[in-house]
Amino acid sequence: MNGWEKRVAAVWADAGGRPEADVESAIEALVAERPAEDAVAVFELAGVRDYVGREAEAEPLYRRALDLGLGEPHRGQAVIQLASTVRNLGRPEEALTLLREQFAGHPEHPLADAATAFAALALADTGAEREALAAALRALAPHLPAYSRAVTAYADDLLG
Template identity: 60%
Template sequence: MDDWRQRVDAVWAAADDAGEEATLAAIDALVAERPANDAEALFEAAGARDFAGREADAEPFYRAALAHGLPEPYRGQAIVQLASTLRNLDRPAESLSLLRDFLGAEPEHPLADAARAFAALSLFDDGMRADALREALYALAPHLARYGRAVTAYAAALDDDL
């Protein structure tokens, strides 16, 4: 791991204690060390803005990071975080579309369950309560040692008119 990544990770490790503004400033200082089109730096800039509650400012950084070929493991994180940002910007349908595309392309991605959780939140925000619960239950069922089959069946039978 290079020194830059170690310093970024150290900022995030201290973020809860440092607070939003100090974390944003520290990440921005590190981002400034990299080229303007550096996908990882753009991703970190986006995350810092999200952390500081500046979702509208975070969105273009996420999009730029993805457009510049952000590698894994950060790409999956950026997609989930961008979807969450879109949801927080009151654009749940756009969030859900992004997550559906991600899950359709990579259903076994390590962040697939997180994507499904955010999809459930987006469905809920978009007024599709039964679909939201169904999504959450489908994500949960494979992790149940017992009753996974039953939970899956009950989720399938949920009434969309809730």
């Protein structure tokens, strides 16, 4: 992590104790230090727009950061955050597509469980509550050593 990224991380680490406008101003100032084509800076700007509840402004910024070639670990975060944003904008099917394209077949990805959580929310929004619950339970099961097998079986039972 370079010095700029450390300063960004410090703003986010302190965000809960600051007014949203102060967090937004601090991130905007840091983003202004970077070139316009810096994918990480664009991602951070998208994140702060999302943080202050301006999802419609965040969406194109997330897409731009991804188009600029945003790499890991930020890429996985950006896809999850974009999926959450489009879900909040009333497009849960699109959220599911984004998450599946990035994470399907990659259970080893460090954010796979987080992606599943956001997919479960989108599934519930589409009316597929049982599928959403099954997905969440399957993601949770490996973290339950004493009950992993039982929770997995119950998740399977939900889907028939």
